[in-house]
Amino acid sequence: MAEQFEPRIVAFLCKWCSSAGSDLAGVSRMQYPPNVIPITVMCSGSVSPLYIFDAFNKGADGVLVSGCHPGDCHYIKGNYYARRRIAIVKKLLDFIGLEPERFQMSWVSAAEGKKYTQIISDFVEELKPLGPQTKLRRNI
Amino acid sequence: MDKLLLKKAFPQWVKKLQAYRIYAPSKDKDIWTYEAVNTPEDVDLDFLTTALSPKKIIFPQREIYFEFKKASEDEPEIKEILPANGPTIMLGVRSCDAKALTLTDKVFGGDFEDVYYWKRRNQTVLVGLACNTPPSPNCFCLSVDGSPHSTDGLDILLTDMGDKYHVESLTKNGVKLLNLAKNLFTPPKAGDKKDLQKIHSESEKKIKKQIKNLKKIPPKLKGMWDSSFWDEEAMSCLRCGICTYMCPTCHCFDINDEVHSHAPLTGKRIRTWDTCQFPDFTMHSSGHNPRPDKASRLRQRIMHKFQYFVEHYQNYQCTGCGRCITNCPVGIDIIEVLDKVRDYGS
Amino acid sequence: MVNVEDLRKEAKRILKEGKVKYVIGYERGQNGLMPKPAFIKDPEDVDRLIWDPTCVHNLTKFLVDEKKRKAGEKKPDERPVGIVVKGCDSRAIVVLLQEKYINREDIHILGISCEKTGVIDEKKLANKLKGKKAENSELDEKGNFVISVQGGTIKVPAEELLAERCLECRANYPVVYDLLLGDKTKKKVEEPFKSLEKMESLSEKERWAFWTEQLAKCIRCYACRSACPMCYCDECVVDTINFAVTADTTASEKAGKIKWVEKSPVPSENFVYHMVRAMHLAGRCIDCGECERVCPLDIPLRFLNKKLEKEAKELFGYDAGFDPDEPSLVSSFKDEDPEDFIR
Numbered sequence A: 001m002a003e004q005f006e007p008r009i010v011a012f013l014c015k016w017c018s019s020a021g022s023d024l025a026g027v028s029r030m031q032y033p034p035n036v037i038p039i040t041v042m043c044s045g046s047v048s049p050l051y052i053f054d055a056f057n058k059g060a061d062g063v064l065v066s067g068c069h070p071g072d073c074h075y076i077k078g079n080y081y082a083r084r085r086i087a088i089v090k091k092l093l094d095f096i097g098l099e100p101e102r103f104q105m106s107w108v109s110a111a112e113g114k115k116y117t118q119i120i121s122d123f124v125e126e127l128k129p130l131g132p133q134t135k136l137r138r139n140i
Numbered sequence B: 001m002d003k004l005l006l007k008k009a010f011p012q013w014v015k016k017l018q019a020y021r022i023y024a025p026s027k028d029k030d031i032w033t034y035e036a037v038n039t040p041e042d043v044d045l046d047f048l049t050t051a052l053s054p055k056k057i058i059f060p061q062r063e064i065y066f067e068f069k070k071a072s073e074d075e076p077e078i079k080e081i082l083p084a085n086g087p088t089i090m091l092g093v094r095s096c097d098a099k100a101l102t103l104t105d106k107v108f109g110g111d112f113e114d115v116y117y118w119k120r121r122n123q124t125v126l127v128g129l130a131c132n133t134p135p136s137p138n139c140f141c142l143s144v145d146g147s148p149h150s151t152d153g154l155d156i157l158l159t160d161m162g163d164k165y166h167v168e169s170l171t172k173n174g175v176k177l178l179n180l181a182k183n184l185f186t187p188p189k190a191g192d193k194k195d196l197q198k199i200h201s202e203s204e205k206k207i208k209k210q211i212k213n214l215k216k217i218p219p220k221l222k223g224m225w226d227s228s229f230w231d232e233e234a235m236s237c238l239r240c241g242i243c244t245y246m247c248p249t250c251h252c253f254d255i256n257d258e259v260h261s262h263a264p265l266t267g268k269r270i271r272t273w274d275t276c277q278f279p280d281f282t283m284h285s286s287g288h289n290p291r292p293d294k295a296s297r298l299r300q301r302i303m304h305k306f307q308y309f310v311e312h313y314q315n316y317q318c319t320g321c322g323r324c325i326t327n328c329p330v331g332i333d334i335i336e337v338l339d340k341v342r343d344y345g346s
Numbered sequence C: 001m002v003n004v005e006d007l008r009k010e011a012k013r014i015l016k017e018g019k020v021k022y023v024i025g026y027e028r029g030q031n032g033l034m035p036k037p038a039f040i041k042d043p044e045d046v047d048r049l050i051w052d053p054t055c056v057h058n059l060t061k062f063l064v065d066e067k068k069r070k071a072g073e074k075k076p077d078e079r080p081v082g083i084v085v086k087g088c089d090s091r092a093i094v095v096l097l098q099e100k101y102i103n104r105e106d107i108h109i110l111g112i113s114c115e116k117t118g119v120i121d122e123k124k125l126a127n128k129l130k131g132k133k134a135e136n137s138e139l140d141e142k143g144n145f146v147i148s149v150q151g152g153t154i155k156v157p158a159e160e161l162l163a164e165r166c167l168e169c170r171a172n173y174p175v176v177y178d179l180l181l182g183d184k185t186k187k188k189v190e191e192p193f194k195s196l197e198k199m200e201s202l203s204e205k206e207r208w209a210f211w212t213e214q215l216a217k218c219i220r221c222y223a224c225r226s227a228c229p230m231c232y233c234d235e236c237v238v239d240t241i242n243f244a245v246t247a248d249t250t251a252s253e254k255a256g257k258i259k260w261v262e263k264s265p266v267p268s269e270n271f272v273y274h275m276v277r278a279m280h281l282a283g284r285c286i287d288c289g290e291c292e293r294v295c296p297l298d299i300p301l302r303f304l305n306k307k308l309e310k311e312a313k314e315l316f317g318y319d320a321g322f323d324p325d326e327p328s329l330v331s332s333f334k335d336e337d338p339e340d341f342i343r
Helices: A015-027 A049-057 A078-096 A113-130 B007-016 B095-108 B115-121 B172-179 B190-205 B214-222 B229-236 B242-246 B294-313 B323-327 B334-343 C004-016 C043-048 C061-072 C087-098 C122-129 C164-168 C194-201 C204-216 C223-227 C237-242 C251-256 C267-280 C290-294 C302-316
Strands: A009-014 A036-041 A062-067 A103-107 B002-006 B021-028 B031-037 B062-070 B077-080 B088-093 B124-129 B156-160 B164-169 B253-262 B265-273 C023-028 C035-040 C081-085 C107-112 C134-139 C144-149 C152-157 C179-181
Touching (some): A009 A015, A009 A049, A015 A036, A015 A113, A049 A062, A049 A078, A049 C267, A078 A103, A078 C204, A078 C267, A078 C302, A103 A113, B007 B164, B088 B095, B095 B115, B095 B294, B124 B172, B156 B172, B164 B172, B214 B294, B214 B334, B229 B294, B229 B334, B242 B323, B294 B334, B323 B334, C004 C023, C004 C043, C004 C081, C004 C107, C004 C179, C023 C043, C035 C043, C061 C081, C061 C087, C081 C087, C122 C144, C122 C152, C164 C194, C223 C290, C237 C267, C267 C302, C290 C302
Parallel strands (some): A009 A036, A009 A062, B021 B088, B088 B124, B124 B156, C023 C081, C107 C179
Antiparallel strands (some): B002 B164, B021 B031, B062 B077, B062 B265, B156 B164, C134 C144, C144 C152
16 A cells, blocks of 8 residues: 655744644644644744745755744734745745745734644645655755 | 777677776766766767766766864874775767866976876776767867877877777776777778778868967966956956866865864864865955956956966866857857957957 | 947046946957957047947956955045946946945946847857957847948847847846947847756656756866856855865854765765855846856856746846845745745
């Protein structure tokens, strides 16, 4: 029987909202796919495009950047910068021919454990038919 | 041994060479480079010069030295990776590029032989193509002890004689290639020899650029270490490194470890091309950099080619291919710099 | 029409009066038609300065060099530097001013308008001349380039020889200057990003195939980085481990020295380098075209930067290099920034 492909998602979660939201999902025993490698960052605005390219270079099948809703950023403006930068990264990755479904951004607050599980489940379902990410993976 | 080969018989000869891996000039839009060819029909000798010299086949931009693996407390396993190439032919090598290989041979050979370089070098047969006209307006091979029909470093020299090639076979390996298709080669007649000489002497006359009195330059350079001459000349240099990457004699390299996984620790040690024109080329681990500015790096390039190499190996480290002049984005011309060196102070 | 004598006169004046250390301009090269950068220190040398449609280079990079050189000198000459710029080059100066990398007082800008045309693409010219050696080039009143070759002249409509970026130019005359030569009428460009249309209409598969083929050629000579005036970082992201760890290096500096890109010129690593460079130039690239001109393997690098220039304009209404007081693209935001892609 063929083993079903399990995508691996690298998720950059801001400490104050999204990471807390993922913790809430855990503490509340909500079930969601275990395909995520969470990386807590202080703010979604601190996520450099370099981290995203590096995640794909190291073989991530999908990358998620998640932060606080606009207006709720712990550092006031960080998520607004993220919104701009991630938009540009998304356009660049799309332009060079990477499947657009592989790179996502979301707003998840500390109370949105359920939303977090939904985002991950949807992401995994969208990645499964695409197969492993080979385009940008390091190949030496 | 001198023979003739009709141009229309050339593909048949190449077909007989299929036991070798053949590299020949190949065109991608406007850029010619040496690539592996699979069918004789892919070989096109109607080229001028290639962007990158054929040194990349003997001295590739990336060479794997060894693989290492260290699982926990065990001794690391090291597996030497020697080049896996078999017998190779380079078709259509210009005399300047072939001579350049004889110069890199001195560096990678001598008292301490580079295993990786020689594994490739010893298995490569060079079939040259004489330049009936200079491939580039910036050619100056005659000034640096070369010529458009020089046989230095070649196993066979082809000269285009219109509907046929004159084939001069120079080494055992060259003869071997001819013997694979003996019936295609015919002996030249007296008239052919005369025509050949005419083509060769005409080709020398067509080379416009020259460095006058190059012999005066190495001793002159020795006294110019502290001169402000280099600051002036290097003002427009962008330190892009193109001159060194395109040069058939440049051979500086960097060695790095590429780690592929951390548990177990596995990776490869690799050698890549490097260039003395990058600011961090001479960065010491103390933070000191003996060549922190463009002037010292330009001085290094000129002196290495026209003074140090002459002292060590009695040859200029330049074969006059002109690629550095053609490709420099800001028009720095090595001949102009050398002319100024020769006339400096007078 | 631009009269080069006016340029030489002004250069002579500012040099004679000691107002500038030297003037960076263009002079005739010895190899064919293309000029090369000139550094004029002596007022009597100003006749070396030329101006014609072959003046392609962006000389702004030498302002970056000047700053780095001054930083290494114990008693630097604090006088400004004169520089000849076209419209596109002046936008590069504006970006450097915007980022406070250089001060306005440190430069004396001799601006020249490209008027209705632009500069010649060397490769297009070589294709047109088919081996003939060009000796001179001029623009005539009818919008043709007049190229003198051995044995006569060739007249070519400008659009056939213009560099690709000149066809979409949005700054045909300098936006900042101390002296401006030439006409100050804005060239009308109907579709500023038309060159991207074809690429954007390709399917994902075709785009991927294109970029894989192109970036596989890259030999990581970093000429693109060296030619770009906006790439002025002392320590580039690809060089993080080449710079020394000394007794003074702090712990956080050491932790930051991650090897992001391997030195091997293989496609996966080439992609990281070029994508990071494109991101670092987002909202800063002013399309001087130097990166593509200097690439020895003819990789069409401009497309990457042009794409992000287009997105900056369309998504955020941002135009790099026009206003030195404007904040940079990625360190500013608007409430209306699009977020339809965010879940």
